[in-house]
Amino acid sequence: xxxxxxxxxxxxxxxxxxxxxxxxxxxxxxxxxxxxxxxxxxxxxxxxxxxxxxxxxxxxxxxxxxxxxxxxxxxxxxxxxxxxxxxxxxxxxxxxxxxxxxxxxxxxxxxxxxxxxxxxxxxxxxxxxxxxxxxxxxxxxxxxxxxxxxxxxxxxxxxxxxxxxxxxxxxxxxxxxxx
Amino acid sequence: xxxxxxxxxxxxxxxxxxxxxxxxxxxxxxxxxxxxxxxxxxxxxxxxxxxxxxxxxxxxxxxxxxxxxxxxxxxxxxxxxxxxxxxxxxxxxxxxxxxxxxxxxxxxxxxxxxxxxxxxxxxxxxxxxxxxxxxxxxxxxxxxxxxxxxxxxxxxxxxxxxxxxxxxxxxxxxxxxxxxxxxxxxxxxxxxxxxxxxxxxxxxxxxxxxxxxxxxxxxxxxxxxxxxxxxxxxxxxxxxxxxxxxxxxxxxxxxxxxxxxxxxxxxxxxxxxxxxxxxxxxxxxxxxxxxxxxxxxxxxxxxxxxxxxxxxxxxxxxxxxxxxxxxxxxxxxxxxxxxxxxxxxxxxxxxxxxxxxxxxxxxxxxxxxxxxxxxxxxxxxxxxxxxxxxxxxxxxxxxxxxxxxxxxxx
Numbered sequence: 399x400x401x402x403x404x405x406x407x408x409x410x411x412x413x414x415x416x417x418x419x420x421x422x423x424x425x426x427x428x429x430x431x432x433x434x435x436x437x438x439x440x441x442x443x444x445x446x447x448x449x450x451x452x453x454x455x456x457x458x459x460x461x462x463x464x465x466x467x468x469x470x471x472x473x474x475x476x477x478x479x480x481x482x483x484x485x486x487x488x489x490x491x492x493x494x495x496x497x498x499x500x501x502x503x504x505x506x507x508x509x510x511x512x513x514x515x516x517x518x519x520x521x522x523x524x525x526x527x528x529x530x531x532x533x534x535x536x537x538x539x540x541x542x543x544x545x546x547x548x549x550x551x552x553x554x555x556x557x558x559x560x561x562x563x564x565x566x567x568x569x570x571x572x573x574x575x576x577x
Numbered sequence: 578x579x580x581x582x583x584x585x586x587x588x589x590x591x592x593x594x595x596x597x598x599x600x601x602x603x604x605x606x607x608x609x610x611x612x613x614x615x616x617x618x619x620x621x622x623x624x625x626x627x628x629x630x631x632x633x634x635x636x637x638x639x640x641x642x643x644x645x646x647x648x649x650x651x652x653x654x655x656x657x658x659x660x661x662x663x664x665x666x667x668x669x670x671x672x673x674x675x676x677x678x679x680x681x682x683x684x685x686x687x688x689x690x691x692x693x694x695x696x697x698x699x700x701x702x703x704x705x706x707x708x709x710x711x712x713x714x715x716x717x718x719x720x721x722x723x724x725x726x727x728x729x730x731x732x733x734x735x736x737x738x739x740x741x742x743x744x745x746x747x748x749x750x751x752x753x754x755x756x757x758x759x760x761x762x763x764x765x766x767x768x769x770x771x772x773x774x775x776x777x778x779x780x781x782x783x784x785x786x787x788x789x790x791x792x793x794x795x796x797x798x799x800x801x802x803x804x805x806x807x808x809x810x811x812x813x814x815x816x817x818x819x820x821x822x823x824x825x826x827x828x829x830x831x832x833x834x835x836x837x838x839x840x841x842x843x844x845x846x847x848x849x850x851x852x853x854x855x856x857x858x859x860x861x862x863x864x865x866x867x868x869x870x871x872x873x874x875x876x877x878x879x880x881x882x883x884x885x886x887x888x889x890x891x892x893x894x895x896x897x898x899x900x901x902x903x904x905x906x907x908x909x910x911x912x913x914x915x916x917x918x919x920x921x922x923x924x925x926x927x928x929x930x931x932x933x934x935x936x937x938x939x940x941x942x943x944x945x946x947x948x949x950x951x952x953x954x955x956x957x958x959x960x961x962x963x964x965x966x967x968x969x970x971x972x973x974x975x976x977x978x979x980x981x982x983x984x985x986x987x
Contacts, residue, residue, distance in 0.1 A: 420632070420633065506628035506632070507628070508621075509628050509632060524629065528626070530984045533592045545583070549583050552585075552586040552587075555622075
């Protein structure tokens with residue numbers, strides 16, 4: 399890899415490693431496996447030529463990562479969500495005590511609710527609000543139509559909004575602007 | 578209109594095409610309920626982004642531990658040792674520099690080294706958090722000497738705020754280094770998060786030009802004051818003070834200028850100057866140096882965050898604050914005084930001048946970058962700045978910088 403490409407590769411690594419890890423963990427349900435998937439994803443990126451590196455990196459990375467993650471699900475028969483209708487079924491995988499603490503620490507109030515949503519919605523929420531991708535990009539990564547993506551986000555936000563409203567008194571995360 | 582419409586959500590999140598947007602806006606006009614929903618959705622989106630971002634940075638710290646254990650890939654392994662050494666050397670160099678110079682942190686922060694070592698095999702202190710931790714460490718070293726002084730000065734429950742009753746006079750420096758903004762901008766465009774020490778809020782604010790009135794008659798400079806509600810804490814207010822030198826041919830307009838800001842303790846409980854490394858208002862050096870020169874066309878803007886006295890009576894003729902500048906005309910012996918009063922603590926941000934709103938957005942952006950306030954506010958910052966986008970190219974660019982920062986980290 400030339401020096402310029404190496405620099406670009408580093409940038410992409412810095413920028414996307416953690417978001418991809420989050421994404422893969424959400425799909426697979428196992429952080430260790432997710433790490434493998436992300437490593438493989440970047441290994442594949444390394445093999446790309448210079449010109450290809452710059453193009454559509456975010457979309458490419460998330461797509462590759464997602465495909466690998468789904469492969470892991472299929473191979474290990476984790477029924478995560480190969481099908482829209484199948485509910486999250488990661489019962490086999492018990493979180494280790496340390497991971498349980500990590501999960502608890504990391505989550506804000508809204509994210510606790512997000513974790514209870516159907517996995518498809520979780521995936522799309524992360525891509526939109528953590529990774530800043532557009533409906534269009536998400537549709538290509540997750541193999542959905544744009545209106546599907548819109549519907550998933552709309553439904554998820556509706557759920558969040560109603561839970562939020564119910565718990566309004568307990569909820570003082572930031573001092574929001576009063577207009 | 579049907580409120581349970583995914584198109585409304587798409588609109589709120591900026592996902593509709595131009596024509597779809599226009600079409601929807603026509604319908605929205607007639608439906609306050611839908612408008613309310615759109616606003617709620619955007620707020621929710623901002624909160625979500627904030628929480629996701631926080632999760633991301635916590636995740637960064639945790640995942641790194643396992644990277645060390647596994648280090649499956651040769652590539653990561655080979656970077657490992659050299660990164661650690663580079664980081665340790667960088668940290669040692671920074672500390673040594675600070676101890677020797679005892680100056681405010683500048684570019685010595687060796688951003689290239691830090692960025693290089695950020696190549697994220699993800700050592701715990703190598704994650705995005707590193708610059709912040711170092712900055713805090715460095716500033717802590719520098720500020721230790723000042724710490725007791727600051728503790729003494731700051732009003733009890735609000736660290737960094739000075740009590741107006743105990744210390745009614747404040748001052749700020751006239752010449753501000755505005756190069757910080759350029760550095761921040763370059764870092765953001767390069768995808769690197771600016772370390773706390775680089776985010777000089779006073780430098781960012783003063784980078785932009787504001788439409789202060791020209792001084793009247795033979796006066797060498799004008800003083801402007803304005804106040805509004807503080808966007809990141811609606812109990813607080815922001816006070817903007819601007820000085821603008823006269824347009825003159827000769828570059829020397831006033832000398833030995835000392836600016837004194839007096840906060841009326843019956844209206845204002847405490848105050849803090851934004852920027853200047855939050856050291857007691859930059860008082861020490863500037864006041865001691867016997868005043869600065871004001872050049873023609875030069876302007877300087879200072880932003881104070883103030884905590885009003887709760888339930889205070891309406892301000893008297895003396896106003897809530899006054900700004901006095903003592904100076905000498907060049908070549909003359911006589912000392913002159915220029916003064917300006919701030920009559921009240923202002924109202925809503927929408928009612929403030931465009932310049933104040935923009936300066937506030939810049940300050941808020943700086944504080945978000947430093948992690949002083951919640952990242953969820955960045956949407957509001959960008960919105961505010963967009964209003965000013967057409968004023969000059971610099972402001973338009975600020976909007977881009979802020980958007981990029983949001984895309985990267987918020």
